[in-house]
Amino acid sequence: MFGSEALDLARMQFAFTISFHIIFPAITIGLASYLAVLEGLWLKTNEAVYRDLYHFWSKIFAVNFGMGVVSGLVMAYQFGTNWSRFSDFAGAVTGPLLTYEVLTAFFLEAGFLGVMLFGWNRVGRGLHFFSTVMVALGTLVSTFWILASNSWMQTPQGFEIIDGRVIPTDWLAVIFNPSFPYRLMHMATAAFVATAFFVGASAAWHLLRGRDNPAIRKMLSMAMWMALIVAPIQAVIGDFHGLNTLKHQPVKIAAIEGHWENVGNEPTPLILFGIPDMKAETTHFKLEIPALGSLILTHSLDKQVPAMKDFPPEDRPNSTVVFWSFRIMVGLGMLMIFVGLWSLWLRKRGTLYSSRPFLHLTLWMGPSGLIAILAGWFTTEVGRQPWVVYGLMRTADGASNHSYAQLGFTLIMFVVVYFALFGAGLGYMMRLVRKGPKTGEGDGVNPGGPGQPRTPARPMSAAKDDHDTGDVSLNKEGH
Amino acid sequence: MGIDLSLIWAVIIIFGVMMYVVMDGFDLGIGILFPFVKGEQDRDVMMNTVAPVWDGNETWLVLGGAGLFGAFPLAYSVVLSALYLPLMLMLIGLIFRGVAFEFRFKAKADKRHLWDKAFIWGSLTATFFQGVALGAFIEGFKVVDRQYAGGTLDWLTPFSLFSGLGLIVAYALLGCTWLIMKTEGKLQEQMHNLGRPLALVLLLVIGIVSLWTPLAYPQIGERWFSLPNLFWFMPVPLLVLVTFYGLLQAVKRNAHYTPFLLTLVLIFLGYSGLGISLWPNIIPPSISIWDAAAPPQSQGFMLVGTLFILPFILGYTFWSYYVFRGKVTHEHGYH
Numbered sequence: 001m002f003g004s005e006a007l008d009l010a011r012m013q014f015a016f017t018i019s020f021h022i023i024f025p026a027i028t029i030g031l032a033s034y035l036a037v038l039e040g041l042w043l044k045t046n047e048a049v050y051r052d053l054y055h056f057w058s059k060i061f062a063v064n065f066g067m068g069v070v071s072g073l074v075m076a077y078q079f080g081t082n083w084s085r086f087s088d089f090a091g092a093v094t095g096p097l098l099t100y101e102v103l104t105a106f107f108l109e110a111g112f113l114g115v116m117l118f119g120w121n122r123v124g125r126g127l128h129f130f131s132t133v134m135v136a137l138g139t140l141v142s143t144f145w146i147l148a149s150n151s152w153m154q155t156p157q158g159f160e161i162i163d164g165r166v167i168p169t170d171w172l173a174v175i176f177n178p179s180f181p182y183r184l185m186h187m188a189t190a191a192f193v194a195t196a197f198f199v200g201a202s203a204a205w206h207l208l209r210g211r212d213n214p215a216i217r218k219m220l221s222m223a224m225w226m227a228l229i230v231a232p233i234q235a236v237i238g239d240f241h242g243l244n245t246l247k248h249q250p251v252k253i254a255a256i257e258g259h260w261e262n263v264g265n266e267p268t269p270l271i272l273f274g275i276p277d278m279k280a281e282t283t284h285f286k287l288e289i290p291a292l293g294s295l296i297l298t299h300s301l302d303k304q305v306p307a308m309k310d311f312p313p314e315d316r317p318n319s320t321v322v323f324w325s326f327r328i329m330v331g332l333g334m335l336m337i338f339v340g341l342w343s344l345w346l347r348k349r350g351t352l353y354s355s356r357p358f359l360h361l362t363l364w365m366g367p368s369g370l371i372a373i374l375a376g377w378f379t380t381e382v383g384r385q386p387w388v389v390y391g392l393m394r395t396a397d398g399a400s401n402h403s404y405a406q407l408g409f410t411l412i413m414f415v416v417v418y419f420a421l422f423g424a425g426l427g428y429m430m431r432l433v434r435k436g437p438k439t440g441e442g443d444g445v446n447p448g449g450p451g452q453p454r455t456p457a458r459p460m461s462a463a464k465d466d467h468d469t470g471d472v473s474l475n476k477e478g479h
Numbered sequence: 480m481g482i483d484l485s486l487i488w489a490v491i492i493i494f495g496v497m498m499y500v501v502m503d504g505f506d507l508g509i510g511i512l513f514p515f516v517k518g519e520q521d522r523d524v525m526m527n528t529v530a531p532v533w534d535g536n537e538t539w540l541v542l543g544g545a546g547l548f549g550a551f552p553l554a555y556s557v558v559l560s561a562l563y564l565p566l567m568l569m570l571i572g573l574i575f576r577g578v579a580f581e582f583r584f585k586a587k588a589d590k591r592h593l594w595d596k597a598f599i600w601g602s603l604t605a606t607f608f609q610g611v612a613l614g615a616f617i618e619g620f621k622v623v624d625r626q627y628a629g630g631t632l633d634w635l636t637p638f639s640l641f642s643g644l645g646l647i648v649a650y651a652l653l654g655c656t657w658l659i660m661k662t663e664g665k666l667q668e669q670m671h672n673l674g675r676p677l678a679l680v681l682l683l684v685i686g687i688v689s690l691w692t693p694l695a696y697p698q699i700g701e702r703w704f705s706l707p708n709l710f711w712f713m714p715v716p717l718l719v720l721v722t723f724y725g726l727l728q729a730v731k732r733n734a735h736y737t738p739f740l741l742t743l744v745l746i747f748l749g750y751s752g753l754g755i756s757l758w759p760n761i762i763p764p765s766i767s768i769w770d771a772a773a774p775p776q777s778q779g780f781m782l783v784g785t786l787f788i789l790p791f792i793l794g795y796t797f798w799s800y801y802v803f804r805g806k807v808t809h810e811h812g813y814h
Binding site: 063066067069070071072073074076077079080081082084085086087088090091092093094095096097098099100101102103104106107110111114167168169171400401402403405406410413414417421424425428431 | 534535537538540541542544545546547548549550552553555556557558559560562563564566567570571573574575577578580581582585625626627631773774776777780781784785788789791792795799
């Protein structure tokens with residue numbers, strides 16, 4: 001049968017490929033909406049700075065989008081290749097949700113991306129804006145379906161089990177399962193915040209090097225308004241999400257808190273730091289605040305939070321991992337809120353664009369949103385273990401029957417290929433970031449088009465124009 | 480009796496996969512033909528003929544996978560895990576090919592040849608393993624208790640390797656005739672010269688497959704050669720021969736559009752032949768679309784949306800090709 005080492009490899013492969021993948025869609029979701037806002041503001045105010053920013057970020061968007069497409073293709077097949085028992089068991093629910101994602105989201109994105117990236121001079125302003133909005137909507141529709149599917153695996157409902165397989169009975173109940181609204185809000189907001197910090201760091205990088213223009217200032221300013229307003233909102237959503245998890249997956253919360261047992265009727269403390277030990281069933285070196293756990297999770301001072309030992313050992317997720325991944329996420333979130341507040345203070349003093357300590361911190365916070373997203377997903381997915389569909393199917397029962405050698409070979413292959421190729425792609429994205437934005441970026445945008453000498457490539461070659469100007473050797477070589 | 484949802488879904492998925500084979504077929508074919516064309520400018524042109532449409536083409540593969548997952552989860556789980564290694568290698572090939580499309584234009588001059596190689600080997604790998612997967616699919620899978628019960632390397636047979644090579648030839652011909660349609664001048668002339676040998680090799684491949692499958696798999700032989708089936712299916716091989724004749728003539732008289740259209744007809748006929756051999760099995764040799772079907776609640780739920788949305792997708796695809804119609808030429812006066 002299936003060895004536990006092979007199961008670990010199968011899980012590592014899924015974790016690796018999806019962790020790499022999620023980075024690209026997260027930026028896609030955030031940037032698409034940012035671009036829609038920029039274009040809307042440009043249409044409304046007619047200020048060139050918005051148009052310049054639009055063209056600058058749409059190039060980076062195009063590169064990022066392409067990498068999301070190819071890494072996503074792997075995901076669409078991996079359920080069947082690596083998790084065939086799960087696919088057979090739950091395919092009647094998760095398959096249609098995935099199909100709807102392809103049909104409704106990829107359709108919108110693919111249909112309007114071409115016009116968005118290359119149609120600047122080919123369609124009217126209104127139609128172009130409409131296209132950008134449709135692409136942004138497509139990214140959110142995609143988020144909707146994939147999170148419906150994931151949330152159903154966390155909190156399944158609206159089905160019955162016949163002959164050992166899931167049969168959907170109520171699609172509305174399936175889609176709007178108990179954890180879905182919270183997870184959807186939390187992830188969509190995370191994508192916005194992560195993108196805001198990526199944009200803010202790009203602006204900080206330029207300002208620290210003494211490059212200053214209205215577009216750079218504008219993007220820092222917009223990013224910091226997002227940090228100030230949306231990062232705290234995200235904390236509130238996260239709190240609600242946590243309460244929802246407590247209700248439906250109490251053992252996940254116990255693992256996150258490294259909380260092994262309740263003492264008498266005492267309220268549950270909050271463990272700030274410690275090292276949960278699954279074997280010894282305790283948390284070592286813990287630093288705890290009395291009753292705070294009860295206050296945060298039950299919003300009361302007397303109710304207890306369920307503890308790990310209330311659940312049989314075979315049903316407990318790995319507390320060591322989720323305890324820390326959760327704290328990384330929350331810690332970064334607090335730091336983001338702090339950056340937002342600091343920016344407000346500097347803004348009032350008029351030194352937002354010149355305070356070097358602030359700009360340095362903002363630069364370092366560039367990847368913080370993406371790291372927080374990964375940490376959050378590790379928390380919720382590792383916290384779902386040992387189940388693949390919560391309470392219905394164990395992860396160990398969901399995998400395909402592949403050998404250790406086969407899984408090891410493909411895992412190494414994915415690791416090497418992903419680091420090499422997506423590493424190069426991220427390098428190209430950073431190169432674009434370093435170049436701009438410049439004043440007048442949107443002037444003389446290449447119309448491209450059919451039969452034109454420079455037929456634009458979709459989606460990523462939208463970035464070509466800019467790069468060529470900075471890299472003349474390429475053209476000499478090519479022509 | 481109500482509507483046969485499984486039948487409708489089988490038709491939708493067969494249609495989706497055919498769209499994929501045809502459209503990504505010429506994209507991949509261009510990668511396969513890259514080694515035959517040395518000039519940087521010509522290579523730019525070749526890539527630019529498909530650059531605006533390739534990612535849309537690849538979406539059909541995602542639809543095929545997702546549709547199979549939703550409508551026939553048993554087939555999705557068994558076939559995909561049986562074909563684990565070939566499919567993983569195909570995906571790796573597609574990743575290399577996909578990023579090469581874009582990175583090639585952004586790389587510095589000294590790195591560019593790397594992305595050319597990624598494009599060539601990515602296309603070859605993806606095509607070869609698609610063909611291998613197809614061959615292994617025809618040969619069928621051992622299924623016990625709704626799980627694939629064969630070995631890790633069961634897919635590795637002379638027949639599957641042959642169909643891997645065969646698909647390379649088929650996609651190369653698709654790419655070649657696509658380029659005849661989309662280019663002009665020296666590049667087009669070169670493709671005209673390649674058209675004839677490629678078509679002849681493909682004819683040979685189709686001939687061998689047509690003999691090999693009925694001889695090796697009695698079930699398929701029975702399907703084709705029993706009466707009255709023989710009478711009904713006879714037009715397929717006959718049409719193949721007629722189409723080949725037309726294709727060779729069209730290449731000879733340097734036609735621009737006809738070779739590609741006739742290659743499409745050929746692919747369609749070959750695809751129909753496959754369908755005749757395998758229908759109605761979705762996991763050959765014995766599990767039918769009805770055995771592998773998702774419950775009607777799932778198939779029905781998906782169908783409502785699909786019937787509404789698919790026409791839009793087709794409309795967009797057609798429109799996109801319309802926008803980028805016409806010959807693609809060298810980038811004159813651009814330095």
